[in-house]
Amino acid sequence: MTKPQKVPSQKQNFAKWYTSVVQLADLAEYGIVKGSIVFKPYGYALWKQVMNNLGKMIEELGVQDVYFPIFIPYGLLQKEKEHVEGFSPEVAVVTYAGGEELKEPLVVRPTSETIMYAHFKNWVRSYKDLPLQINQWCNVVRWEKRTFPFIRTSEFLWQEGHTAHATRKEAALMVKKALDMYDKFAREYAALYGVKGYKTIGEKFAGALYTTTIEILLRSRKALQLCTSHHLGQNFAKAFGIQYLDKDNKLKYVWQTSWGLSTRFLGAIIGHHGDDYGLVLPPRMAPIQVVIVPIVKEEALKEKIFKRAKIVEQMLKGNNIRVYLDDSDKTPGWKFNEWDIKGVPLRIEIGKKEVEESKLTVYMRVTREKHVLAYNNHVYKFIIEMLDEAHNLMYQRSRQFFKDHVTEVKNLKELEELLLTNDKPGFIKAFFKDDTKQAKWLQEKYRITPRVIPFDTYDEVGTDFVTGKEEGRITLFAKAY
């Protein structure tokens, strides 16, 4: 490499911008098998932040980690009718193993409901065994032809929570608790503002009573599903015979939930926060929160500058800040560009002026502005404050981006007018009677799908924007990934 890498314009071609940034920032590269990607150290470090932080929140819900086999006998997948119909087209199937053709083909898990619930039957006997609350971090496979790193890959990493409860209401509460947890995680760690609500019938999980979701927009103004939390009702319980003896001495089927968040979440961080200079990582998720770049123009000052840089590095490390001192022999300009691409929230520059005037120049990635701090033993406190400030700015920006990209339409005419002037307006808000045929028609005609029926406007009822006849609820539509 002889000159810094250049990030393409985000506005001109979002997909090109996105895939370039993924590679320039060294997050991932394409795998050999179609649909696969390789998580490089920087990309996997981001996923580790998800595992560690969300992992703690899952534990705090009283949910315990387990690990189930990756292979599901095909017959097991078939036990819940809607479920097998939903997943059959996407599964990868093992037909040979140990040098022999298998009698029953094995499906590589696309999700683990069936393999887990075949065991739940033995784990649940009495009301005392409820609630049963487990979670699994693993890889899953859903065959894809078009790869879009993190957002659309044949194999992805995720966590899947699975719970069983005595009553429908308790299960509903769990569905809500899981979604609230994701919302908190998205807000407080990833600085992402999303819309919580229900999925329409056509978009719900195969086998669920209903699905809840958090939807956000990427900078392309296409929607992305951050996570889902499903009320499974008693569908699987009946298919797998998961019953418990209640206090009243009657055998009853359990009520179940499942909920998951995958490496798609990294796609949300990249595609929602990023800009024309590369990634913009939320400070609490960034593998490197602060990078220190020494700027040596006169050789005589080198020792002094490096000494100061090392002291600052140690001070920040000692205060649990993830810091990296870039003492490589690249030019400062090169380093600035590189760390911009990698989206490191704060960059501390230490050069002649900083050493002589006892200062630190701190650049904030999200605003691209420089600030000058007095250098002393307490400067780390200001760095911590600036990380929080960067987080808050990013979250505000995220919320504003949502507000700026919701347009209400009352009928198809208004929809058509909107799409005529703006190919990707973001979310389109409209009263919609949850009708799967109509949704399909809208998708075919306008390439928009119903993303979410928001919780906070669930009680508002109005005239369906397609037919102008039936009543419907406020629904957000969008082009989506």
Next chain:
Amino acid sequence: MTKPQKVPSQKQNFAKWYTSVVQLADLAEYGIVKGSIVFKPYGYALWKQVMNNLGKMIEELGVQDVYFPIFIPYGLLQKEKEHVEGFSPEVAVVTYAGGEELKEPLVVRPTSETIMYAHFKNWVRSYKDLPLQINQWCNVVRWEKRTFPFIRTSEFLWQEGHTAHATRKEAALMVKKALDMYDKFAREYAALYGVKGYKTIGEKFAGALYTTTIEILLRSRKALQLCTSHHLGQNFAKAFGIQYLDKDNKLKYVWQTSWGLSTRFLGAIIGHHGDDYGLVLPPRMAPIQVVIVPIVKEEALKEKIFKRAKIVEQMLKGNNIRVYLDDSDKTPGWKFNEWDIKGVPLRIEIGKKEVEESKLTVYMRVTREKHVLAYNNHVYKFIIEMLDEAHNLMYQRSRQFFKDHVTEVKNLKELEELLLTNDKPGFIKAFFKDDTKQAKWLQEKYRITPRVIPFDTYDEVGTDFVTGKEEGRITLFAKAY
């Protein structure tokens, strides 16, 4: 359940003892697909201890975590001749995906050398890119017909480290560093004493120059491989074309290593430390280090006892001890039995005497002895000391068990005499010329295999115990898993 579960005798039938303990302690249960197991919360918590603690040590070596795809095109696996021969009989193969027959079948990774090294080619250009040091925590599949939980399963979890270096010597140093790390981990976390050394040619990794290992004995006196660290030479580098431009401006092939530790390690902990009462978990690995059991015989004292129990719980928690207060309504005797089976290192009993005399009764799992401590604000310090003491005792016992189960033989006659009186003597120490045909013959005739050529006696040379002719090195043989 109406009475406490009973652990079968370890001596009478080790396999039965082992599989019973795995299930009674709620570590795992058999999966639906042959060869598979389900890691239940307690078993997975033990693996999380491995991931967290060994993970930190791997990071300290300067190795970075990544994630590669699970599917390997069959053609890629074939690139290194010895490698494909070694793994072909064990692989699971995906032939259908996304509703279509695949043009090229995909192998579910049995190990990731080939899929990783196809990418290494692009990652290594110059000597500046070396050493390349990465690690992956993932699931792998090697088809098995006979399941033995953790020790022999078709799918297992592991970490696999992969490095590339400029010179053969640097790679050799890395092989050693990785093995030393495993040894330290085994000793300091799992209280396991193992023998470090080389694998024989017949037992080395398919495609490696040489393999190093740590071998231990389970209580069955059969050997188990704790981990391996391989010097791959330039075999894969040449097969995959991984070259770098050296300082002298010449293109050179890299030298590589790979090293792994799997969920077999849990089998070692279970089968090496356990006794007739169940698991005995090494304190630094135990998901629960201390269990508190309140003993209430008079209802009037209940509140006082529970209050004390909660204070002790909080005190220990505040000092980073993994503690669990068992306030369930089972009888103390039931609880004692249950926590014995689960191998919790220390059990604190709090009853009338303890509350009235301001004491704590502390039972140590490994010795099954009770100690009385004065109860005060500093009692946690003694608890920490007792955890360390339990660890040290377990490690000493582990070392002693090895010493007590090594028998030297000079020739086949001595071997036969030994096996006649003792079907499973543990390690058999003999001079052996590393000859794969002879090793096979020994395996067929006596069911023993060469486990390890120990480093610490590598320089001693003597007459081969099979032929009585050639020279050989000290080698440890055993029946093995």
